[in-house]
Amino acid sequence: MAEIASHPDLSLETSGHFRFTTPTGAVWATNGPLLILHYYDRQHPRAQLVAAPSGDGQAFGTAGTPSLSAQGFLRNVSASTDVIRARADFPNIQIAIDFEIRRNKSGFIFRIADDGVVENQPGLYRILRVEVLPEFGAAVTGEKGYLTLPNWSGCQTFYDKSYPREVRQTIYSSNDQWEYNCNMGLFGITRAQGTLCGIVAAGDYDAELICRVHWEQARTNSIHPCFVYRWQQEDDRIPGPREIRYSITPSDSAEGEGYVFCGMSYREFLRQERGLLSWKEKAETRPVVLDYRDRFFLKIFMAYKEPQADGRGRYHATCTFAEARMILEDCVRRGMRHLAVMLVGWGIDGHDGMPPTRFPVDERLGGEAAFRKLIAWCAENDILLGVHDSYGESYECSPDFDPADVIRNRTGELWQGVIWSGGQVHKTCPSVFVEKHTKRDVPRLRHLGIYGHHHIDAIGSFMTCYSEDHPLPHRADFAGEVRRMFHFIQSEMGSVSTEMPFGPYFEAVDGYFHSYSHPGPWHRASVVGQYFLDRTIPLLSIVLHGSINCGEGAGSLKTDPLFWLDWGMVPTWEVCMTPSESFGIPSYQSVAADLSAIYAQYFGRDNLAALLGPLTIEGRWELSEGVSCTRYSDGTEVLVNRSDFAWQDLPPQSYRVNSLATARRESSEPAFA
Template sequence: MGNQGKCLELDAEAFRFRAAGSVFRCRPEQLLRGKVYARPEKRTYEVRNFTFRELASTASRLVLEARNREFGFSATLDFTVSDDRLSVRIDPFKLIETRSASFRLLELSLLPGLLETERGEEAEWLLPAYTGALAEPGRLTTDCRTRNRFYMDQSEWEKFNQFNAFCVMTRRGSLLAIVAEGDFSAWCDSEVEDGFCRCFTTFRLRHAPDELLSSGPMRIDYRMRAARVPWPELAMQYRSCLIEETGVIPLSERLDGNPVLAYAAEAARIKLFLATKYPTVPDGSSPVRVHATFAEAGKILDALRGRGLEKAIVTLVGWNIDGHDGAYPTRFPVDPRLGGEEGLKALIAKATAMGYQIVVHDNVTDAYLRSPDLDCDMLSTDEYGERQISGIWAGGEAYKLCPAVCLERYGATLDRIHALGFHGCAYLDAQTTGLFRCSHPKHPADEREFALSLCRILEYVRRLYGASSSENCASYALPYCDEAANLGRSGWEQFRSRLDDGFNRLVSRIVPFYNVAVHGLVIYRSCWSSRTGLFGLYENLGNDWFEFEYTPGGLGCDFRDALDDVEASARIRRELPDLAGSFVEEYRENEDGIFIRFTHDITFTFHTKGGTLTITRGSRVIAVINQNRDEK
């Protein structure tokens, strides 16, 4: 660098900074982009021409004003560098619009040119879709663009976005970019155009031109590497950042003094589907079909114990009136078709006597108009002022209670459920899936407030029961959740036809980046299926999760078909009680297969040619599982 005493500088040729023992460069014209809405023309323009003025500079900090005179706005970019990290912050109150009568700033994109590569140059991107979408931009011969939101955008829920980071890996270096602030209104943009390949962050500043500018701070932390490193190494670095920067406490450090969580970490989750309505119709008028009464559920537990399952979190789905998703927010009375409250309490007593935890599956913020307990004033409303609808399920059209006021109105129901005698790691479904906002004048909430209010409910249930669990577990929810169910690695092939063409052209495969990062931070569970058996469960680095019915034909599987795998899984679990709390310390891929080494001397070796998984502790083989579902 020109000034040897400084770690950051900008001149006519490049923005440069020193990190991780190397100097990184970004062309000034690729330092910042914007998007504005022109009110007279009713159209948007992309803005790339900025003039930069230095406002302050020290050895490790550089503050720049970026100004665009044509559209009349300026932004202040605050760069700091230390060791291997470059941080870039935008203060929203230093965004100035001087021609806002005509032009409204909608978006800002930071450092599009950082580690850009030329078309044809070998590089990889790790995009924040599914558990990590690996892209190879250099192989494309035509221009291409895709946009992936950090966390799940309801309009593209099929991507199951769950984390606030992306990676770029090139021959000149690698980066792990973490959107530390402003992450609920940010996207990872990827483009192949003008002979270059770029991957960068874009912040939304307002939803629509008639809104005020966002008042939320924006910050990206780039963890730099001087060489090209594989994605698993960056996943482990992301885990370290989650612990150091966001206050996530490793699972192993939360077990002492919490017997509920300690038990859950060594147990299988057994979901029992009791009753539901189908087919799903808008008015929820389909009949309830029973797939296991409380007495029959007890028989399933007897069969599981007979196969050696010593620890289980029995999770009842559809115990409430009208079954699964039947009449929320109404839960009571307990559905009489299953045996009523007396039968439920008998099942709770039976599970408890067997040493099992027993809890309910609950969709705590879902609401159906047929519910006699529905308070419509508690429903969230969308940007058009209409009731927010999230889909059609068993109870009909499902509306979304605003989580900012949900506990205020319905928290007593959660207490009443707990008072029935349920105990263990409580499960709330879909708490960290699609992002919503509420426009109700009595309880407005933006995406961040909406999402973190859902986390508050998770935290309340955690304090009530001792531990909490949810379907998926976005990175913002990690401080509030103890268990994540099904992180969604396998959805790409299923939903590929519904995704944007740019994504499908860029992405080569889905990898378990997020699984590697969060294993050992939460109990991660992968669902067993009759098609993939235990091999599929462990392939996703998951812990045991089974979904059963007594009478087949519903959402679960016939428990009788899984008893052999339950027995094999229980045997493995007894040998590896510390697996859930173990970090992934090494993850290697080659033509022979995949090798994973966890803490506590546990290894998984997937053999491509033989189609087997070998699980070991030290030199001792715990199990050999065939992909064709035979276990040795």
């Protein structure tokens, strides 16, 4: 078979066989094809696909037409010691894709330049998607190792399946894949020879990860990227380069587990190219961010309306401003002083009761006068007080509701969502709400005396907007507007967090309330949850520790504190005075003792938050079932035994911190009594 280029560590043949050899002699390869082109044939019309290379025409068509005999070829353009430049040519349909494979210090880069795509007859044939290096590095069922997927806090899939499954998931989950929570353009393949890490470094807003287990006769397990040039055939081609970077580490790498190498590689990419800052770097312009970082994050849920289509459901007050002070006074008596407290449902009609209208402060909770008194009391007692809010939804029950502000879908209809406290959700276009609502209301909160932190409700999947007045033609445009909201809030309030992790906004936020370490039933019912989720892993914490507080709420109380410590997370909690059964939020008194014990471990006696918060995770080893060791950037090692049995000299349900900067800290007693 003819070679396009061959070097000791990098070779490509016209057959599509591609090989990369590491300095240790490990070979990572694919037998081809190198690319798979998805295109739209406007003659028939239908979507088609053809590989490069391909032997015979594969596309459906009518005899005598070009589409019947569409074929793909790989052709050499040029090659040097470090770079292979080639073309995937589809001459019968007048499409070509120029690409380069460039070696770097840790692996190689596959790149398609913005001008590397040629469509000579777009009236007949249009590019939809391009799959890159399918099955590269694939493992065979029965091998030791696992796939690392960027779902939830991190998803691990072992090579032990007896069923073939494939999922094509959109990076930064599309709205119809919300429950997948695909948070990052990152994946990994760990085998006996080491770990292959893939990072979608360009074109990630319009890309998919194709994940397979026990696939077809070869029984392969793999992940590869698919770049989207058009989501629908009638769209203009989405501009910009496409790039996937592969890094490889041996099985005995210094980072320990293979997924740790993936997380560290992605963190380096985010810090070098996507603006992710360390806590120290953030504090250079926003000093208060360190104060937020080292506090226990506590929400107080104040009010809500029962969901009803017209937004007129029954109102429930679960905690007035006076009662919130009672809760906080008890916290102080118990020694819980270093708190970041976010009030939920403080505005008119409670939580999500009337957005985009949030003022006046609801009189049923005490009104603005009581709110100001609580603000003053918190300032006197060194409690960082802020609010929980949302700027992406609007409801017809609001006097500020304007249908002209709402996202329009392709048909021109208003984009609507679930029936919630304020009625049926209308998704407000971020190019509107940042200027019209965020910049109006956040300064008003600051004028009341709120400063230091602001919490934003769930910002997840995003969509394009087809309004003639405020169009957002690409997914990246939507994300850019939401980032603008976060940046404004940071500048006004000093720091900002949001409900759940989402990759496009890593550089723009300082914390998460949930990190999805325990996917819920709706997550597990998804295709990824059913067929790929063997267990969750702390991939998210490895990427973000030292830059963002990855919080997690309470679950099984007896083991949560050890779990948070083991995974590099921080505890978060939400309470009210009167239990909120609809939202599952407990009364403060029912969990006060638990809160106090958790506070002591993280912010009081052991002060683990301050000790570990500034550091990055540099290694993690799973020593036995339920036993792990995590190494931080200053050399501190945290050994956690979450099992019911002693491991060496470490008792069950306990931890040990060995720090070079401080004296050794040990907890031989159960972490949570």
